[in-house]
Amino acid sequence: xxxxxxxxxxxxxxxxxxxxxxxxxxxxxxxxxxxxxxxxxxxxxxxxxxxxxxxxxxxxxxxxxxxxxxxxxxxxxxxxxxxxxxxxxxxxxxxxxxxxxxxxxxxxxxxxxxxxxxxxxxxxxxxxxxxxxxxxxxxxxxxxxxxxxxxxxxxxxxxxxxxxxxxxxxxxxxxxxxxxxxxxxxxxxxxxxxxxxxxxxxxxxxxxxxxxxxxxxxxxxxxxxxxxxxxxxxxxxxxxxxxxxxxxxxxxxxxxxxxxxxxxxxxxxxxxxxxxxxxxxxxxxxxxxxxxxxxxxxxxxxx
Numbered sequence: 180x181x182x183x184x185x186x187x188x189x190x191x192x193x194x195x196x197x198x199x200x201x202x203x204x205x206x207x208x209x210x211x212x213x214x215x216x217x218x219x220x221x222x223x224x225x226x227x228x229x230x231x232x233x234x235x236x237x238x239x240x241x242x243x244x245x246x247x248x249x250x251x252x253x254x255x256x257x258x259x260x261x262x263x264x265x266x267x268x269x270x271x272x273x274x275x276x277x278x279x280x281x282x283x284x285x286x287x288x289x290x291x292x293x294x295x296x297x298x299x300x301x302x303x304x305x306x307x308x309x310x311x312x313x314x315x316x317x318x319x320x321x322x323x324x325x326x327x328x329x330x331x332x333x334x335x336x337x338x339x340x341x342x343x344x345x346x347x348x349x350x351x352x353x354x355x356x357x358x359x360x361x362x363x364x365x366x367x368x369x370x371x372x373x374x375x376x377x378x379x380x381x382x383x384x385x386x387x388x389x390x391x392x393x394x395x396x397x398x399x400x401x402x403x404x405x406x407x408x409x410x411x412x413x414x415x416x417x418x419x420x421x422x423x424x425x426x427x428x429x430x431x432x433x434x435x436x437x438x439x440x441x442x443x444x445x446x447x448x449x450x451x452x453x454x455x456x457x458x459x460x461x462x463x464x465x466x467x468x469x470x471x472x473x474x475x476x477x478x479x480x481x482x
Contacts (some may be wrong), residue, residue: 398438
């Protein structure tokens with residue numbers, strides 16, 4: 180009996196030892212399935228949170244795409260050259276036409292400055308030579324010389340002296356009682372030449388006047404057309420973002436800027452040369468009186 184009790188005690192101790200040894204393994208086995216479950220439960224909300232973020236990020240890229248499509252892709256910044264290149268065909272034609280008009284206006288400025296400079300110098304030389312003439316024949320010789328060919332005042336003197344010479348060749352008296360009629364014919368010949376003086380000096384003025392008066396309106400036409408196309412693009416893109424709207428409107432406004440750039444100098448040049456033409460006309464009026472007085476003196480002397 181005693182032996183059997185000892186045996187039962189030993190078996191109980193051995194069972195307890197086995198249970199104690201196996202309990203950490205069971206605890207580890209029990210914890211192992213819990214880790215994936217926890218990871219899965221943690222990943223699921225993270226994925227759910229990431230999905231709205233991705234959905235929110237996706238529309239954020241759309242305005243950039245729309246902006247590039249509407250503005251023509253001004254990723255490198257907006258410059259006059261880029262605005263011109265991205266403008267529509269009609270606006271480009273308007274800009275090119277205005278730029279050519281501006282270039283031609285500046286060319287006219289240089290040409291007419293040289294023309295008036297040479298004209299005034301030639302006129303000064305002619306007046307000096309004319310005032311040294313002592314007879315009507317000398318006046319005619321000076322005014323018809325090759326040196327003063329095409330000079331307006333020389334042409335006036337040539338017309339007057341030639342009329343006196345034609346009267347003599349026709350057997351008409353140009354002195355005495357017929358002096359006044361001879362002077363009247365000479366004055367008429369001078370007036371005919373002087374009447375064409377403004378036309379001779381006003382070459383290019385009509386172009387300057389047209390450019391100055393119509394340049395802003397032509398540029399405005401390009402602006403209106405460009406803004407119209409810009410608003411059509413805004414309506415199609417369904418956005419009112421200023422970054423999307425600005426490039427197209429800037430391209431359109433560039434046409435008005437070029438129109439003013441062409442018109443303002445043209446108006447200035449037109450007024451300036453009108454003043455110079457008027458001043459030369461005043462000079463020709465003074466010479467007209469001087470010419471008739473010189474011829475009258477020679478006729479009184481019987482020359």
